Amino acid sequence: MKKLLVILGGLIFSVALIAAMLDLGPAPIDLRLAVASQLSSSGADHPVTAVLLNFRGYDTLLEIAVLLLALIGILAIAEQKQLEPALPVDPLLQMLARIAAPLMLIVAVYLLWAGAHQPGGAFQAAAILASAAVLLHLVGLLPRWMQPGKWLRWGLVGGFLVFLGVAAALLGEGSLLQYPPALAGTLILLIESGLTVSLGLILAGLFLFLSTDGDPA
Secondary structure (H helix, E strand, O other), X not given: OHHHHHHHHHHHHHHHHHHHHHOOOOOOOOOHHHHHHHHHHOOOOOXXXXXXXXXXXXXXXXXXXXXXXXXXXXXXXXXXXXXXXXXXXXXXXHHHHHHHHHHHHHHHHHHHHHOOOOOOOHHHHHHHHHHHHHHHHHOOOOOEOOOOOHHHHHHHHHHHHHHHHHHHHHHHHOOOOOOOOOOHHHHHHHHHHHHHHHHHHHHHHHHHOOOOOOOEO
């Protein structure tokens, strides 16, 4: 009965949320023209990348911090999980995963590169990298992560530190994350490259640190 009430409540909430979204009127402020007028000085050719890493870089920096804090919370409870015996995996699935993982890596690199001038960027590339790691884990080719070693720790926090370092270095320009126009593109690419690696590891870690397979790393 309790499960039925939870399901019913979830359905009611979903219907109400969809109805509210369909009933939304036009945005009171249209920022597309404002973004387009400043795009040439943003260091990116695509408006979404320009907004995420330049015009509202503060928000993106804090979003990375939130994800990192979430992973720290996972690490705080991961040791309490009991390992369960690993289940046998079909060798065909492992072969397909070995083929898919390098292709996913190529797609991730492409999305990182494409983010400057079309949809893509660090978040999308990191999601693909994390998916590849989870896929390899599910077919038994990548063991679960226990406590992170030195290099994994640097990988997890490296992107955030690069972002924070660039922000601090730009304080001399008058404000946080105010890129010099001549260096904006280079700095954004540097930040996105670091974020791709760190976000990929963080997203993968949210799964792999809590995995209960019986093959510890």
